[in-house]
Structure formats: structure tokens, C-alpha cells
Amino acid sequence: MCGIAGEYCYNGGKPDRQLLAAMSDRLFHRGPDGEGLHVNGSAGLVHRRLAIIDLSPEGLQPMANEDNSLWLVFNGEIYNFIELRKELVDKGHTFHSKSDTEVILHAYEEWGHDCLNRFNGMWAFALWDDNKQELFCARDRFGIKPFYYTIVDGSFLFASEIKALLVHPGVKKMPDDDMLCTYLAWGVHDHCSLTMFKGIYQIEPAHALVVTAEGIQSPFRYWDVKVNPEIRGSEDDLKVAACLDAHLLEAIRIHLRSDVAVGTCLSGGIDSSTLTVLINSLIKNEAPESVGLRQKTFSVVFSDKKFDESRYIDEVIAATGVDADKTEPNPGQLREDIDRLVYIQDEPFGSLSIYAQYCVMRLAKKKVTVVLDGQGADELLAGYLGYQGSYIQGLIRTFHWWTALVEIIGSIRRHRDFFVGAKRQMHIRRMRRNLLTCYPKTIDRYQGTLDEVLHRELRATNLPALLHYEDRNSMAFSLESRVPFLDVHLVEYIASLPLSQKIRGGETKVVLRSAIRGMVPESVRCRGDKMGFVTPEECWMKNELRPFMLEIFSSQSFRSRQYWDAAAVMQDYQAFLDGASVYSPEIWRIACAELWLRKFVDTPAA
Secondary structure, three states, X not given: OEEEEEEEEOOOOOOOHHHHHXXXXXXXXXXXXXXXEEEEOOEEEEEEEOOOOOOOHHHOOOEEOOOOOEEEEEEEEEOOHHHHHHHHHHOOOOOOOOOHHHHHHHHHHHHHHHHHHHOOXXXXXXXXXXXXXXEEEEEOOOOOOOOEEEEEOOEEEEEOOHHHHOOOOOOOOOEOHHHHHHHHHHOOOOOOOEOOEOOOXXXXXXXXXXXXXXXXXXXEEOOOOOOOOOOOOOOOHHHHHHHHHHHHHHXXXXXXXXXXXXXXXXXXXXXXXXXXXXXXXXXXXXXOOOOOOOOEEEEEOOOOOOOOOHHHHHHHHHHHOOEEEEEOOOHHHHHHHHHHHHHHHOOOOOOOHHHHHHHHHHHHOXXXXXXXXXXXXXXXXXXOOOHHHHHHHHHHXXXXXXXXXXXXXXXXXXXXXXXXXXXXXXXXXXXXXXXXXXXXXXXXXXXXXXXXXXXXXXXXXXXXXXXXXXXXXXXXXXXXXXXXXXXXXXHHHHHHOOHHHOEEOOEEOHHHHHHOOOXXXXXXXXXXXXXXXXXXXXXXXXXXXXXXXXXXXXXXXXXXXXXXXHHHHHHHHHHHHOOOOOOOOHHHHHHHHHHHHHHHHHOOOO
């Protein structure tokens, strides 16, 4: 994993080497192991290296093919590079390194743009084809790796992070009002090609684009997945579970390919616990060198039992004997870290759970260079409890009356408190929209049938934002984060399963729970709640962070913004402090937006 950036002067000019070097400097945290810069005619490419595969100088980038007609900068990992390399060698290609980067070059030579459908991994890359005089840019299927771009004075500029684009004096630091308001109202971002910076865009997941002398050609989608809308399937549950287990084990196996140490993020939930247990089985049976003889795990814990998952974490530790490290984020430390956290994320974020993940990545960097994480499993397997309402509504709309009744009873029996709380929060959020002075289009994550919702969550309304957070938090500490649940073969298999393998009788992740029976401790396997890396946000906002929030909401800059009614926000927050109103995430979103505006819009040097 690395940082990439570049400039293509499609108007016939020459790339600015000083600009490219400055962009590279902004990405230092993504690749402290080396840097490279290459200018070829109208194209300039830069690379910051975090050495993971092939640590030798042969893996340096920008990398060229044999005749220097192709030049590549690449961020990510192609997990099936060993298999692809063998296939390409059989076709007559010659390799000079052991890196997955070189596999991309030869795959492009062999298959052109269709090479993207051969890759299993995470990537964002830009490939300069000197013969065609065009820049081919692509992003992985789920947007695990970032790719931002803008156009300035006839130049196409791109980078792994927005902050590198802001180095160019012609890139204006102006908010995109529609995107910022959508975030403030709905907590949604990274759901389209727009960013919160006006004029700065991102290549969407599973998309690619080509830049020629005529400018950007229309971005195109090269992959999609269909979520099976069937309620029930014909295959036996045990057979389906065994097949899932095999797919998941293979996904983990290739995600462990590394020439540096690999660890695991362990939250105590089903997904991360499953990864931890299966990695342990691979250690016993195959002894992957990247993990060592004893797996290393990294967890967040809290003194407040309402938010603490130590019980479940400790059960997994006891069952596996892993080398476990834990950290407890605290609001005092957050005050010290918040400026860098806002800077690292590039755009405002939805809750302080992002800070818990930031702390985990900081902890992990002390021992490893790569971590595996359970991101993506909830969107694939309908793990969020809010999906149950979509499922029931879909059943009713398609006249599956009896199944709908069973699901209603099961959901009430298992998750009554959640639905009561969710209804209450919906009412509170409707009331708090009056705090805003902008009114974006409504975005309802849960509108539609379950298959429609899961498809949208994978592509737009939820997963891309979570992957955004994960990439920035890990790369803040020069750490590579990998997500085995988003292995393309595993995703396509899970998507093909009927909906009853995901939700049944109010139980979530049905097929995964079945697959890990007897492997993961029962208390974890049968968990009905959903937490993840959360923080005591409400408690912090009422107590330790109170002076900080009051300073934000009473500041002149806050009062001058066009996006909210500052007096109403202060009144609402004061009511929360006095116990006359309950907490909801809108309060943090507004505060975070103000911090972001100060950092990136108000400050000329950001």
C-alpha cells in the first residue's frame, strides 16, 4: 500500500516537477519507505512507498515495462498476483521483480482495460500508455483504495488524498454545498463521484476512466454484483455453510500474502472474531510466515461497560491464545489528536467511532505493518439491525405474508429495545433537521427491498464511507489495512445466496453463524447486538468534551456559517447538557463540519 499522485497536461504543457514533489510530500505518511518521480512527455507520476510485497529495489515505483512504453503508479494489493504471474509467464511475458505491481503492467499488455476483471484485490492506479498518449486510471470494486482528481488549466491532477491536490494554487478550497449539506442532514458521504470540495472528484468504486489529449473520457463501470432477491434457496443449510467457510478461508489465505508482519483487528464482534479464529487455524495447518507462530490482535476497550466488549474479546483470546494488545481511547487524548484526525480524514466524519479505529491503528503499528479487518461483512450478510425493516417491508410487498409475520415476531423478540430506540432516534433527528439552513435531497439507506438495499449499501450509501475512514486511519500510521470479506469471489458467492441465509427469524448473518459453529466461542457466535469500534460519544459530549463543544458553537466562525442556525444549535446542545434533550449524532456532525471548515477552507496553508 502506498500513496500516488500525478499530473497529465493534456493541453500539451509539461508537468511541474516542483508541484509533483510537493504533492508527494503531502502523502509521506502513506509511504515512508521510499519515493519516486517520473516525467514522460506530458505525464508526471509520483509514488510514496510502503514496502509490503517484494521489499527489494525491484519493487520501486513508478514502474515501467521492458520498453518503457508503459509507466505505472499503484496503491494497494493484487492478492492473486502469484496466479496471474504464472498465467502471464505461460503466455510469454518476462518478469524482473516479484511484485504485484509488475503483474498489473503485464496484465494491461495482455488484456488491456479488461485486466481489471482479472484482479482480486484492492487498488487505485494510474497507468501512462506512451504509445496511445493516454492515462488509464482505475479503482477497485469496492473503493477500498482512494483515487481523487481535478482539472486545473488543462491539467488532470490526481492523488490518493485530497490534501495533495490542494497543493496546486489553482485548486480552490471551496465546500461543495450540496455534499456538505447531505452529510449534515443524513450522515452520508462517498456515495457518488463528488466530494465535499467543489471541483474535486473521486473515481467511484468499480469504475475506471481514460484521459487523452481531448480530456477525461466518460468514466465506465467494469464490474457489478447482483444480490439474489429470492427468499429461500434449494440447497441444504449445512452445505451452504460449508461452502461459505471454504470461500472465507481461501480469502483469508490470500490476504495473508505479505513480506512483512500481519496482525488482526479484534473488536469482539462476529466478523473480526471469525477472522481471528480462522487465521489461527491457518497458523496451525499452513504456518504463513507473515503471521508468525502466534497471531497478534489489536482491540479497543472502555471502562464504561455500556461500550466495552472486553468480555467477548477475552473469550476469543482465551480460545485462540493470540498475542493481544488493547487500548482505551479517552476524551483528553482525543482533544490532543482531533486536529490531526480531521486533517488525515480530508472530509468531516460521522461519529467518534472513527477515533476508536484511529487508536487501534496507532496501537497496531507498534508491532505490525499490515492488519486484517472485518469490514464489509455487515453489508454482505445484512448485519445491521436496520436491514430487518427493509426485509419485512419487502416480504409484505411481494406477498410473503407468513414469512413476514415470522420475521416481525422474531425481530420483536430479539431486538425490541433496538427498534424502540431507533424509532425514538428517528423522531429526534427529524426535529434536529431544523438546526440546518440547507435542505438536501432525502437519502434513506433502508428504502426498498433487502436485496436492493444491500446492493446500494455496497456501492454507495454505507460501505464506501467506512472504507474511506479505514484507509485514512490506517495510513495515518503507515499501516496497510486489508478486508478479506471483500474478496471478490467471497462477495459474489454471498450475494448469490437467498435472503433467508442472511436474515431468518430476526437473526442476522444466518449462514456465517452456521459456518463458524464450533469454532468461535458460542457467546460471540450468538451475539444479537451490534457495536464495532464505538466510543462513549454521548458521555464525552456531555462531560469531558463540553468546554470544547461550547467553544466551537460560540465561536465567530461557527456563527458566520451558512449551513446551520448557530443560535438554535447552541440552544439544542445546552438542552442536551441540561438533560432536557437526548443526544443524537447530528450534534457531532455539525461540530466536525466546523472543524473541517476551519482546517481546510479557512486556513490558506491546509
